[in-house]
Amino acid sequence: MNIYRTHTCGELRLPNVGETVKLSGWVNKKRDHGSLLFIDLRDHYGITQCVIDSSSDVFREVEKVRHECIVTVEGKVTERTPESVNEANPTGKIEIQIQSFTVLSYVENLPMSISSVSDLSEETRLKYRFLDLRREQIHKNIVLRSRVISALREKMTKRGFLEINTPILTCSSPEGARDFLVPSRLHPGKFYALPQAPQQFKQLLMVAGFDKYFQIAPCFRDEDSRADRSPGEFYQLDFEMSFVTQDDVFNAIEPVIYEIFKEFSDKTVSPYPFRRISYRYAMLRYGSDKPDLRNPLMINEVGDIFEESSFTAFANIVKGGGVVRAIGVVGAEKQPRSFFDKLNDWAKEQDLPGLGYIIFNGEEAKGPIAKFLDENRLRAIRERTLAIWHTNVDEITRLESLCRSSEYNGAVFFICDKKSKAEKVAGLLRQKLGTDLGLCSDGFEFCWITDFPMYELNETTGNIDFSHNPFSMPRGGMEALENEDPLEITAYQYDIVCNGIELSSGAIRNHLPELMIKAFSIAGYDEKTVREKFKGMFQAFQCGAPPHGGCAPGIDRMIMLLTGEPNIREVIAFPLNQQAQDLMMNAPSNVSDKQLRELHIKLDLPPTINLK
Numbered sequence: 001m002n003i004y005r006t007h008t009c010g011e012l013r014l015p016n017v018g019e020t021v022k023l024s025g026w027v028n029k030k031r032d033h034g035s036l037l038f039i040d041l042r043d044h045y046g047i048t049q050c051v052i053d054s055s056s057d058v059f060r061e062v063e064k065v066r067h068e069c070i071v072t073v074e075g076k077v078t079e080r081t082p083e084s085v086n087e088a089n090p091t092g093k094i095e096i097q098i099q100s101f102t103v104l105s106y107v108e109n110l111p112m113s114i115s116s117v118s119d120l121s122e123e124t125r126l127k128y129r130f131l132d133l134r135r136e137q138i139h140k141n142i143v144l145r146s147r148v149i150s151a152l153r154e155k156m157t158k159r160g161f162l163e164i165n166t167p168i169l170t171c172s173s174p175e176g177a178r179d180f181l182v183p184s185r186l187h188p189g190k191f192y193a194l195p196q197a198p199q200q201f202k203q204l205l206m207v208a209g210f211d212k213y214f215q216i217a218p219c220f221r222d223e224d225s226r227a228d229r230s231p232g233e234f235y236q237l238d239f240e241m242s243f244v245t246q247d248d249v250f251n252a253i254e255p256v257i258y259e260i261f262k263e264f265s266d267k268t269v270s271p272y273p274f275r276r277i278s279y280r281y282a283m284l285r286y287g288s289d290k291p292d293l294r295n296p297l298m299i300n301e302v303g304d305i306f307e308e309s310s311f312t313a314f315a316n317i318v319k320g321g322g323v324v325r326a327i328g329v330v331g332a333e334k335q336p337r338s339f340f341d342k343l344n345d346w347a348k349e350q351d352l353p354g355l356g357y358i359i360f361n362g363e364e365a366k367g368p369i370a371k372f373l374d375e376n377r378l379r380a381i382r383e384r385t386l387a388i389w390h391t392n393v394d395e396i397t398r399l400e401s402l403c404r405s406s407e408y409n410g411a412v413f414f415i416c417d418k419k420s421k422a423e424k425v426a427g428l429l430r431q432k433l434g435t436d437l438g439l440c441s442d443g444f445e446f447c448w449i450t451d452f453p454m455y456e457l458n459e460t461t462g463n464i465d466f467s468h469n470p471f472s473m474p475r476g477g478m479e480a481l482e483n484e485d486p487l488e489i490t491a492y493q494y495d496i497v498c499n500g501i502e503l504s505s506g507a508i509r510n511h512l513p514e515l516m517i518k519a520f521s522i523a524g525y526d527e528k529t530v531r532e533k534f535k536g537m538f539q540a541f542q543c544g545a546p547p548h549g550g551c552a553p554g555i556d557r558m559i560m561l562l563t564g565e566p567n568i569r570e571v572i573a574f575p576l577n578q579q580a581q582d583l584m585m586n587a588p589s590n591v592s593d594k595q596l597r598e599l600h601i602k603l604d605l606p607p608t609i610n611l612k
Contacts, residue, residue: 010046022074048091052098062101070105127583141571145559155256161214166201178222188600194220200537202240206548207540214239227567231580240550246492249549261444264562268443275447287427292500293445295434299426302326305380311372314416324416325426328385332411333361350425356414386410452493455486466523468493472507481518506551513541
């Protein structure tokens with residue numbers, strides 16, 4: 001028999017009334033009602049109310065106990081009076097009449113509050129994370145995380161995937177972020193790298209003949225923190241498949257993700273097959289390769305309407321190769337003037353001179369741009385940006401009016417600049433309008449972003465770099481690499497996006513050695529470098545590699561979405577802070593001179609660094 005408890009603090013119900021039980025846990029709350037003292041006892045499973053009368057021999061001992069002390073309570077289960085029932089608590093119809101009481105661990109002073117974090121800094125919460133994790137919400141988040149990971153394992157195994165662990169100590173590779181390096185004691189001057197992802201290993205597993213692989217993979221990247229990205233370490237559902245096309249990969253993972261979000265949330269989930277959107281279309285229509293499809297607003301290109309117009313501010317930019325992006329919002333014509341003034345101020349924060357707009361209401365068109373445009377141009381803008389709200393047409397084209405254009409009421413907002421900046425700011429504007437006007441629906445909206453550019457121009461160096469995954473298969477194969485403009489080549493690369501958050505990147509892989517050499521040569525890597533840098537993979541491909549592909553949905557981000565938390569640190573048990581520090585364990589930390597000598601390392605620190 002367990003000496004500390006017969007039941008957990010979330011277990012007892014009315015059928016247990018009359019039983020003598022023993023519970024152990026933390027003192028969650030203590031309420032003194034004079035002759036009666038109430039203690040809410042908490043453990044991992046729940047909370048049970050315990051009560052003691054002042055006539056009890058142990059009353060004084062119970063009275064002295066502090067919040068968060070760990071105690072064992074023994075007593076009889078009794079039914080609460082009707083007026084004291086707590087329907088919000090599963091154990092709220094019973095209480096324990098305390099007969100004996102033992103303090104297992106005393107608490108003198110807590111360095112932070114458990115009940116509220118509103119006045120706590122992130123530094124305090126992370127320094128005392130073991131206390132922070134006692135809070136109900138974050139405790140539930142970590143429990144949910146465990147359940148989701150278990151469910152993912154079960155669903156992948158049922159679909160024929162084999163769980164295989166890949167190495168943590170590996171070699172450095174160019175995957176887009178900085179590596180964490182580990183010095184080798186046995187090989188002076190050489191370093192291991194912690195894997196940014198198990199990319200090469202999972203591809204080698206396909207070469208080795210394992211048809212379907214997965215793992216809950218730890219990944220390490222030395223990159224800056226964001227609300228949806230934890231610095232240092234994160235986890236993903238990494239998987240790879242042989243003899244597959246892009247559609248096969250989508251068909252394999254979509255049911256798994258759909259079932260997880262249906263099982264662990266009561267919100268609506270977009271059914272599979274998920275919508276598929278090309279990268280170029282996403283940037284044009286949503287201003288982002290991570291579009292939030294809960295927002296119904298769409299971006300339109302209207303630069304042709306401003307060509308040769310009297311509004312020279314836009315006409316000259318278009319003539320110089322710029323673009324004009326417009327967002328039409330039905331109903332926005334009813335907003336007060338202050339709404340438009342605030343948007344204009346917001347545009348200036350985005351380094352724009354202001355935000356152009358036209359308000360259409362009946363036969364009237366007004367706003368800072370309207371007076372510069374003739375009736376035909378105004379009608380064209382109205383049809384292209386507002387008529388789409390009244391039709392099922394979803395393509396960039398001049399819409400044929402099914403009724404008089406004056407019936408399309410609303411406001412149209414404009415961004416005019418070079419393409420890259422106009423895309424970005426229009427995407428931010430779409431997001432802001434959707435949020436400020438309450439247009440976004442609830443639930444989870446998934447989509448695939450496909451056909452990413454294989455290469456991009458490095459604006460700093462002027463060189464051509466890989467834009468996504470260097471191991472991807474280009475559309476068109478060798479013919480495309482040899483004959484097309486590299487910046488026009490797309491790849492079998494894809495991201496899965498939910499509610500504006502990228503969950504995963506994936507690709508159909510480049511499994512042909514000669515094609516691999518050509519692809520890397522365009523990005524500035526000669527054949528010798530490719531053979532040396534990716535020796536294992538290159539040799540494997542020379543021995544015969546099947547067509548293969550995969551994906552890796554981020555587990556941290558999935559849990560963040562399921563819990564509705566705004567920051568990813570709320571769903572990770574022991575996260576680093578924004579400066580990639582573990583304040584609780586004091587990492588990174590100094591090491592001794594002896595350790596450095598064993599590793600044959602001498603420090604060459606900037607003068608501002610003080611190791612003391």
